[in-house]
Amino acid sequence: MSVPPGSNPKTQKSIKIVQSLKPIFGEIWRMTPGKVAIVLLVFLIAMSIVAVTIIPADFITKWESPTYWEDNPVVAPPCWVSSFGYKVPATLQAYTSEPNQVLFEGNALTAEQAFNYNLDVDKLPQDIYIKVNAPLLCYKNQYGEEVRVTPELRVVVERPDGIVFEAWHVTLRYAENITCGSLLTYKTGKESFNLASLINEMLTKYNITVPEDIIGYNKSHTSTVSAILRTTIRSELENRYLTTPSVFVTPDRVSVTLRSTEQNSTLSSFKITLSELLAALKSDNVDTFSRRVVLENLNNAVNNITVLLSSIQLATYSDFVDDLTNARNSLDQAIKWSMDPDARVPGDLRTRMQDAREKLNKYIETITSTTELIYPVVTFKPLQGDYKVTVNLVYSGLPTKPEQVNMRIGFIVKGGCYGILGTAAKGIDIASVILYGTPIALLIGLVAAVASVMIGVVAGIVSGYYGGLVDEAIQRTVDILSNIPFLPLMIIIGSIAQKSFTGEARSLYIILLYLVILIIFSWGGLAITVRAMTLSIKEEPYVEAARALGASNTRIIFRHIFPQVMMYATAALVFRVPDAILTEAGLSVLGLRHGWPTWGSLLADARAEYRYDIWWWIIPPGLMLSLTSLTFVLLGLAIERIVEPRLRTL
Amino acid sequence: MAELQYTYEPQKTSETILYVENLKVYFPLRRSIMDVLRGRPRLNVKAVDGVSFDVRKGEVLALAGESGCGKTTTGKSILRLTPITSGVIGYLPSKKLIEELNSIPGVNKLTQDGHVDLNSIPEKFFKPFRAEIQMIWQDPFGSLNPRRTIYEILEEPLDIHNVGSTREERYDLIAKMLEAVKLTPPEDFMYRYPHMLSGGQRQRIVIARALILNPTLVVADEPVSMLDVSIRAEILQLMMDLKKKLGLTYVFITHDLALARYIANRIAIMYLGKIVELGDARRVIETPFHPYTKALVEAIPEPDPERRHVIKELPIKGEVPSPVNVPSGCRFHPRCVVLDQRPELAELCTKKEPPLVEVERGRYVACWLYAKPK
Numbered sequence A: 001m002s003v004p005p006g007s008n009p010k011t012q013k014s015i016k017i018v019q020s021l022k023p024i025f026g027e028i029w030r031m032t033p034g035k036v037a038i039v040l041l042v043f044l045i046a047m048s049i050v051a052v053t054i055i056p057a058d059f060i061t062k063w064e065s066p067t068y069w070e071d072n073p074v075v076a077p078p079c080w081v082s083s084f085g086y087k088v089p090a091t092l093q094a095y096t097s098e099p100n101q102v103l104f105e106g107n108a109l110t111a112e113q114a115f116n117y118n119l120d121v122d123k124l125p126q127d128i129y130i131k132v133n134a135p136l137l138c139y140k141n142q143y144g145e146e147v148r149v150t151p152e153l154r155v156v157v158e159r160p161d162g163i164v165f166e167a168w169h170v171t172l173r174y175a176e177n178i179t180c181g182s183l184l185t186y187k188t189g190k191e192s193f194n195l196a197s198l199i200n201e202m203l204t205k206y207n208i209t210v211p212e213d214i215i216g217y218n219k220s221h222t223s224t225v226s227a228i229l230r231t232t233i234r235s236e237l238e239n240r241y242l243t244t245p246s247v248f249v250t251p252d253r254v255s256v257t258l259r260s261t262e263q264n265s266t267l268s269s270f271k272i273t274l275s276e277l278l279a280a281l282k283s284d285n286v287d288t289f290s291r292r293v294v295l296e297n298l299n300n301a302v303n304n305i306t307v308l309l310s311s312i313q314l315a316t317y318s319d320f321v322d323d324l325t326n327a328r329n330s331l332d333q334a335i336k337w338s339m340d341p342d343a344r345v346p347g348d349l350r351t352r353m354q355d356a357r358e359k360l361n362k363y364i365e366t367i368t369s370t371t372e373l374i375y376p377v378v379t380f381k382p383l384q385g386d387y388k389v390t391v392n393l394v395y396s397g398l399p400t401k402p403e404q405v406n407m408r409i410g411f412i413v414k415g416g417c418y419g420i421l422g423t424a425a426k427g428i429d430i431a432s433v434i435l436y437g438t439p440i441a442l443l444i445g446l447v448a449a450v451a452s453v454m455i456g457v458v459a460g461i462v463s464g465y466y467g468g469l470v471d472e473a474i475q476r477t478v479d480i481l482s483n484i485p486f487l488p489l490m491i492i493i494g495s496i497a498q499k500s501f502t503g504e505a506r507s508l509y510i511i512l513l514y515l516v517i518l519i520i521f522s523w524g525g526l527a528i529t530v531r532a533m534t535l536s537i538k539e540e541p542y543v544e545a546a547r548a549l550g551a552s553n554t555r556i557i558f559r560h561i562f563p564q565v566m567m568y569a570t571a572a573l574v575f576r577v578p579d580a581i582l583t584e585a586g587l588s589v590l591g592l593r594h595g596w597p598t599w600g601s602l603l604a605d606a607r608a609e610y611r612y613d614i615w616w617w618i619i620p621p622g623l624m625l626s627l628t629s630l631t632f633v634l635l636g637l638a639i640e641r642i643v644e645p646r647l648r649t650l
Numbered sequence B: 001m002a003e004l005q006y007t008y009e010p011q012k013t014s015e016t017i018l019y020v021e022n023l024k025v026y027f028p029l030r031r032s033i034m035d036v037l038r039g040r041p042r043l044n045v046k047a048v049d050g051v052s053f054d055v056r057k058g059e060v061l062a063l064a065g066e067s068g069c070g071k072t073t074t075g076k077s078i079l080r081l082t083p084i085t086s087g088v089i090g091y092l093p094s095k096k097l098i099e100e101l102n103s104i105p106g107v108n109k110l111t112q113d114g115h116v117d118l119n120s121i122p123e124k125f126f127k128p129f130r131a132e133i134q135m136i137w138q139d140p141f142g143s144l145n146p147r148r149t150i151y152e153i154l155e156e157p158l159d160i161h162n163v164g165s166t167r168e169e170r171y172d173l174i175a176k177m178l179e180a181v182k183l184t185p186p187e188d189f190m191y192r193y194p195h196m197l198s199g200g201q202r203q204r205i206v207i208a209r210a211l212i213l214n215p216t217l218v219v220a221d222e223p224v225s226m227l228d229v230s231i232r233a234e235i236l237q238l239m240m241d242l243k244k245k246l247g248l249t250y251v252f253i254t255h256d257l258a259l260a261r262y263i264a265n266r267i268a269i270m271y272l273g274k275i276v277e278l279g280d281a282r283r284v285i286e287t288p289f290h291p292y293t294k295a296l297v298e299a300i301p302e303p304d305p306e307r308r309h310v311i312k313e314l315p316i317k318g319e320v321p322s323p324v325n326v327p328s329g330c331r332f333h334p335r336c337v338v339l340d341q342r343p344e345l346a347e348l349c350t351k352k353e354p355p356l357v358e359v360e361r362g363r364y365v366a367c368w369l370y371a372k373p374k
């Protein structure tokens, strides 16, 4: 007999494996849960492939560093929210390495680049800045010395209201050890922001002044009061608007009032102190010239304050400052004359007069430099419209035109939204983490499931097949493991790991440790089931027949027991995949972080920052975790339905 | 003429391919913890309790008896599939194997002809015996792995014993074997799974698997009892043809005396773990001596359809006792109707176990009716 062509047993075998997979796939596909599971699985795998191909590998270590996300707005919703009526300013991250204009003129090399930004909503962007990378240029002067030239950076902003101001004007610096030609990097910040210039422009443009009726008759106070107004505006812009976003504000309401009645108690206490001094000096009836001068001046001072107090509602700023200055001057005179021995003023009274004088003087300083008396209230609102930002980089004093100057200019407006899934704290792009989290999740889930199923199957078969002491040992181990509370132990080990692992591979070690513990605790149940299956398969007549043919234990295990157990184990494996993923997420949320960009890490960040209210931060990782679990549970159900009828025939 | 034997001794000549001497197989019953604490003794299921017989080259020896009397256990003991409690199973291997055995230490050589004690062979040297002694199983459904194709099932013995160096060679062997069991054309069957075959076809596969290694001794454990009556004869005929063609020796286990008479040369009737009658199959069934054999023969269904409806009164009473508590004396005595007619035997039958005595040449019966106590 010859072998018919095409039916070589070997090809037959490999064809058979493929053919036996095909109907299983078909069977899964025929069931609704199976169909859903396969669609979801394909989606997850596609996400993983995309993640691995488009995201750089160093993402895994750098994703938590704030500089990695420097240009992103912080905790910003996804940009598509604006289509649902939630208006947010746009985010702009524009970089160019070819400026609009590069000129060499009169020994100066000038590069100019203009950027535009349109603010179309009634909200402010989080920040605005310019980032430049420009080389340090050098040349030799006539003495053969090396001269280093750094560029000067000017940023001029043209606002929709017509205000044009120079927001930044700095000369880039370099460290001593830097070589010629290497790139200098500069990012504009609020320290170098020319807020004063903006305020000046606003004051002029919107004609913001202190009303004359508040200043009163003495026009010489106008500048002091304006300074107070200016300081108020400045601190408002610095504190409430964080300085640089001031580019986008315009004054909304301006009011300046005098807090006259609030001064009542202070003035009254001055009056009482001075009146008491006056009474004390009068009581000893000394009547020398010097004493009379002292008394008279003291009296004047009291009178000044009394007059101010009596008409305090009508008093202008000039009234306050002048009356109090007069009172202080009189007090100065009184003190001066009280030094005269003839005045015979007792030491303790002199000290008291000096104290009163100090207090009064301090009070005058307060009302002339702070908002204690003069009270400006300035509010701002976003200024909508087109902004033009012109960036100039100027190298001056160059004898010749340099050949090639590589520079990069970036214009960043951190708006109120970012990307397709928004950002978390530090500007972390949630979409990237969600994407990158997919292969990690699948990997963690599969590694743990495969390892735990492998251990369970091997332990179960050995236990059931060989019986005896080995069986006893394995079963007792399972008993012990199933009685150790997993979560508390995991938390303890996790927190120790947090402290004891350091260095480059820290995250990997922590994850591996989690997986190892999870695997150790998860094979037991399967081992018991597989043991029971092995016990029953072992007694099957065909196993006895194989033994009668001389089959070794190894052959019986691998040819007869293992293939049957494997069908069941496959379903168990699929069911187990979400376990590890959820455990990792749970431990991360409990604060046992490992440092990899996982879905659990995103949730953990949200918890650490108390930002459970930020839906775009919470829902995507939560949804991905649920979807992944659903995928494998549905797939497991489908596989189980195929395996189950055959299980019953055991 | 030689004297008749008082107690049966199996023949151990060069024609004896296998003999079993005083084989006992006890299965310990599991005791509950309470039993252990109360100090109750360990109880045994005495599945086989002192069985002796011999099998001669080329014959068919039937092992018959009610179900549960220990037939299968005896058969499995011969294949060393169940550990024995005591006794000797002496097997005469092929010439080639006898030579190989010389180099193995610890083998108990029983006779000059080369019979070896199967249970003295270390496990790792037992494999060649597996090729020589094979079993045809009772259950054509359970004894084939449902997940393997017929090709894989038949390839397994070849794989285990490294028969056939190339795949083509194996393919040929398997195809030939399928043809030998009349499953033609073989290609139609090779890649099917057992559940795609009928019961009779499966049993042919079971037979093919047992014979593919060219065994000399085959233990057939009720090979047709689970098949439809209509195909039993075909399978039996196939077995007998193969026996003739391949020069096999069968130990044929059955509970069906009519069938035993049809195919066996000699027959051993077993009751509760012991042989009660042994002899030429035709003679034993036509003129049974032992009261139990008589009852069995009476129970054979009438071949004449006219008389099939007559309910016969069987010369037996009660139920089979449990093999855990074997009755004293003659183990058949609680059910023996002879005792009612011959009360003088009662003393002997209930106290003393009857020996298997030779009552005619080659005919042995274990009953006090035929033996004098020594």
Ligand SMILES: Nc1ncnc2c1ncn2[C@@H]1O[C@H](COP(=O)(O)OP(=O)(O)O)[C@@H](O)[C@H]1O
Pocket (backbone or CB within 6 Å): B027, B045, B046, B047, B066, B067, B068, B069, B070, B071, B072, B073, B074, B323
């Ligand atoms: N592995 C075993 N463990 C315990 N008892 C057994 C085992 N195998 C058989 N027996 C018992 O031994 C007796 C004989 O069984 P068996 O040899 O199968 O009988 P037969 O094949 O004649 O029907 C029965 O009572 C059976 O219950």
Ligand code: SF4
Pocket (backbone or CB within 6 Å): B290, B291, B292, B330, B331, B332, B333, B336, B337, B338, B339, B345, B349, B354, B366, B367, B368, B369
């Ligand atoms: S020995 Fe006695 S009890 Fe046993 S079969 Fe013979 S007559 Fe019956």
Ligand SMILES: [Mg+2]
Pocket (backbone or CB within 6 Å): B068, B071, B072, B073
């Ligand atoms: Mg049986």
